[in-house]
Amino acid sequence: LRQISQRTISTASRRQVKNRVPEMQKIFQEDNGIPVHLKGGVIDGLLYRTTMALTVFGK
Template identity: 65%
Template sequence: MYRQLMGLRQLSRRTITSSARRPVENSVKEKQKLFQEDNGRPIHLKGGSRDALLYRATITLTVFGAGCVVYELFSAAMPKKPH
């Protein structure tokens, strides 16, 4: 039992550490250059094709959701007549 508790203690020490496993490259300067250059593109599309895809998906889901809300409101306002 003592051995299991010591193993658990050692595992918890390994998973909660403040040091990074590998050094992370600082890419803030490159991102600042990309987003601050004046190339005529809106800021939400300067990230490339991934940003364009996310933008289109967001617009599609928003329009679809608004259509569902309008449909539900209309169906609630006009209930079906019983036969």
């Protein structure tokens, strides 16, 4: 049983994931007047507005 489980794990195909950290660092470190909590794009803007609306109008 031990050999079977080790063989299954070691032969599993591995995905190659591209390292996007340097790209994201450039975006977040760019001095363009946008607050850091909104530099992530449209989704960050939506999350920010939703949070503000819930804060103001929520219970």
